[in-house]
Amino acid sequence: MSTFLGMPARPPRSPYGTGNLRGDEPFPRAAHQELGNGQLRRNLHKATTTIRAKRLNVTGELPDWEALRDAGSAIKTDAMNRLPELLEQLELKVTEHGGTVHWARDAAEANEIVARLVRATGSSEVIKVKSMATQEIGLNEHLESAGITPYETDLAELIVQLAHDKPSHILVPAIHRNRDEIRQIFLDRIPGVDPELDNVPAHLAAAARAYLRQKFMTTKVAVSGANFGIAETGTLSVVESEGNGRMCLTLPDTLITVMGIEKVLPRYQDLEVFLQLLPRSSTGERMNPYTSLWTGVTPGDGPQDFHLVLLDNGRTAALADAIGRAALNCIRCSACLNVCPVYERTGGHAYASTYPGPIGAVLTPQLAGMHAADDDPNSSLPYASSLCGACFDACPVKIDIPSLLVELRHQHTEQAGTTxxxxxxxxxxxxxxxxxxxxxxxxxxxxxxxxxxxxxxxxxxxxxxxxxxxxxxxxxxxxxxxxxWFASDEGRATLRAAADEHDRGQGESDQGPGEPDRNQGEDGTR
Amino acid sequence: MTSARETVLGRVRDALALAPTPATAVPRAYRTGWALPDPERLALFTDRLLDYRAEVHPCTADRTAKVVAEVLRDHGARRIGVPAGLDPRWLDAYDGEVCQDAADIPAPRLDSLDAVVTASAAGCAETGTIFLDGSPDQGRRALSLVPDLHLCVVDLSSVEAGVPEAVARLVPERPTTLISGPSATSDIELERVEGVHGPRTLVVVIRTDR
Structure with missing residues (x-):
């Protein structure tokens, strides 16, 4: 049963060469290319500036924002400490309510489980809710190779999928595209789109609505991720804006949810914290338009066949690091990306992982490792930061990203041997x-x-x-x-003059409460 | 052969054994038990809903049918869907076609409805959020999702001031949907656009004496 046969074994990272947790070139080289793209930098600057102002506005208006952050941080830390019991409880509750729970050691296993479940329904297509976990494991690529067509239904994911592009942001994967580029992608790739389509965002959104409506009504299987899984009740949650999530979670006969094991929360009550932290930190709204909460299967309402795939893929490796495991507390709000001076200039593609930005720079190397011998691009990620600390300030669950980066730099140099x-x-x-x-x-x-x-x-x-x-x-x-200079005549004369001036100043002001010793010390170091 | 379940759980235990940390107490110093008098709760709830560009109609309970009929007429909704448990008196003044929903009606048929009228389970003033939980007067989730106009009747007494108070009203096992304004996206240059896949128009009738 348990692997407790003496010393605990160090859990493995996500296997090399699988999924989307590693690029082809190190960050500095990739960033160099991205920095040459003036359009990208303008798009990113506009978007991150907009979202930063909105976030500060809605986090500033809550009198208890810091208390919420403290609670959020502690709930996640507590959940990680109690992960085995919470996962077993979640499994039990989902099963009790008519769902089926699957476990996946890595990306390949999760992909195979999903493909098998889809095949069993007889469907050759799936509609997808935006999900970081399925992006991480490369589910779309796997389904396509198995003859199953995945349709991304989130507007930004649709833009990325239609353009054969890669997501560049956790929340808004097409942040690197402006409205003109999106219009062109729609004109080129959406069958039957109005050739008169202009670049007004509302019109672009309407074009996506028209295109996807039929898919929602006819597709029998949906695949989603999950923002939270509540151990106490078996309730799963998807937080979204457009309603594509609701469509996918409600209309198909079969729902398959892929959830990283770190997404588990102990109690239903914990939602009261995260439903405040997440929307305000991510889109800068008081609440996102739609949040769906479902528990197993409800007769007469929604999919009657529900599967939950619990994914490891390197998460336990991160958990085995007392410092690094804090990265698992991430709730994928993307606030750290929007405030990062490095991200704002390079964009998400330079990180070459599903998880870009500051949190990506600490999460990716922990999930997938930094293989010193292979000149691994992931080894460059902990250095993709000026350690300014803006990410730590913005993080709703108080992940000390700068300290994690320093720790990973340390681990990297330790591993690297003689350089x-x-x-x-x-x-x-x-x-x-x-x-x-x-x-x-x-x-x-x-x-x-x-x-x-x-x-x-x-x-x-x-x-x-x-x-x-x-x-x-x-x-x-x-x-x-x-x-x-110090040893020269000129140096000695300058120091003497400075000391005389200092003594005169002390005598004149003769300040009582000022601590002369300390003042002197400070002056001396100038 | 070890199953994936045993392997993953074993790895989790190994990880915690390799890096043991002390138990963490959760400080819950954030605001709970927040209460506001009716007029303030109404004002806050209305302000938030309008901010999301929802349409808001406060009224007394005896005027429910009149307001519902006026809203539907103003939006040109000639054919509406309702959950089986909706109070039929709410539709007394409506002269269009009313289709009662049932679990076996295929979702694409809901697409032909002009609007849907439901009740609600709870509300949150601070965030302008309405909670639906699939009770008979709210119906299955597809019903309040597919039609392009959602008219939701909310009793002010069910609207709590803050998120913790509203979450405490929920029954976890029920399929629950939190709705804060009409469907929206920020995916294009992070500018909010109302109206994507969910109902593009959300009308909230707040009954101030219920």
Whole structure:
């Protein structure tokens, strides 16, 4: 039964080469390409600016926003601590209410379960609700290879699917497209669309409505993800805006829901927290237009055949890391993307994973690993950040993303073994320990001025330091080092003058409560 | 051979054993038990609904039939669907065709209805949310989804001030739909557009003395 036969085993990552958790090239190279796309940057800037203002507006109006964040964070942490019992409880409750629960170790197993369930219905097509989990496992590609046609029904996912594109944002996967581009995609790819279609968003949405209406009415099988699964009651939830979710969850005969095991919540009451945190953080609305809650099968209402697929695919590997597991608390609101200065400029494709942005940079490497030997693009993700901390401030469940990034950088360098960087650091440490050597080294560094440009910066360093200079200019070493200046007559005279001035200032003001010792200390470090 | 279930649960236990963390208490210092007097709850609920561009008609219970008929007439709804348990008196003043829904009516047939009239299970003023739970006066979920106009009658006494108070009214096992305004999308340049797949028009009749 249990694998508890002595030492606990470290759970495996998502298998290499499966699903959509790894790109072909490292972040800096991919970002470099994306940054060259001016249209993309304008689209992203407009969209992220809009959503940031909306989010601040609706989170600011709640007097208890911080208390809600504290509760949300603790509920998720508590759920992770009690995951085995909660998953078993969820399974029991769903089964009691007429649903069937399946378990999938990885992407391939989940895909095969879904394909098998669809085949059993005799249907050769499925309608899909936007779902990160099914994107992660590459379900659409698998279904297509099995002769089953998946139709994405969320407007943005439809745009992405029609354009044979990839999602670039958790909430609005087509954020990289503007209205003109979307109009063109619809004109090119939707059969029978009005050739007079203009670029007004309402008209574009109406075109999607007309196209998908027939699919909703006739397709017998739907596939969804889940925002929350309540262990206490077996209730599942999809939070959405357009009504495509309601259509898929209600009209077909069969519903298959793929849910990551970390989506479980202990109690029904916990919804009172997350139904406040999620919409305000994600679309910046007080409440999203539609939320569906269903428990197994309800006779006479909705699909009479319900399947829940519980997915691991590297989640247990993340859970085995005391620090990194906080990333599993993510409720996929995308607030961290919208506030991230890196995401705003590079967009989501540069991360090359289903999960882009700050949360993607900590989640992806934990789900799929950073394989040092294979020059894994995922190894570059923890560095795709300036560690400014805006993501932590915005996160509704208070995931300390900057600390997670630093931890992953640490793990990466530990794994990486001996690198030129490590050797250089070791050499620097040795030199710094010996004053004479250090002074000599500084003199030698002055030679760096020879390679600096006219603006006093070095834009290209020789290997192995070119990794640093690819994305940064390095200031040329100064003509004279601080140590040399400090020891010179000029340095001594300047310091003496500064000290005299300081003493005079102290005497004149003679401030009582000011702590002179501390002031002095501060001045001294300036 | 070990089943996927045993493997996944085993991995979860292993993970927790490798990185044990102390039990976490959940602080629930956020606002609960929030109450507002009727006029304030009505004003807040109405403000939120209008913000979503829903249509709002406050009225007293004795005027329900008149308001329902006026709304349906104004929207040109000549053929409407109703759940089996809807109070028939609400339709006393309506002169169009009324189709009572049943579980065996195929969903595409609902597409030919001009509107649907339902009651509601609860409401939340703070977020302008209506809760439907599939009770006989609200019907199955498809009924309030497929027609393009949803007229929902809400009793003010069932509208709570905040989300926790409203969630506490729900019965978990019932298929529940939270509705906050008409169907909408923000998928194009993150600008909100009302009207995608769900009803493009949401009309809320709030009975202020019920």
């Amino acid at each position: 030129p960087e490590k050797l250089a650091m070791k050499a620097a440490a040795a030199v710094m320990k010996r004053p004479a050597l250090y002074t000599g080294a500084q003199k030698a560094a002055g030679l760096g001025r020879v390679v600096a440009g006219r603006d006093g910066t070095i834009s290209r360093l020789p290997p192995p330091f070119n990794g640093w200079s690819d994305s940064r200019d390095t200031a040329a070493p100064p003509r004279r080092t601080f140590r040399a």
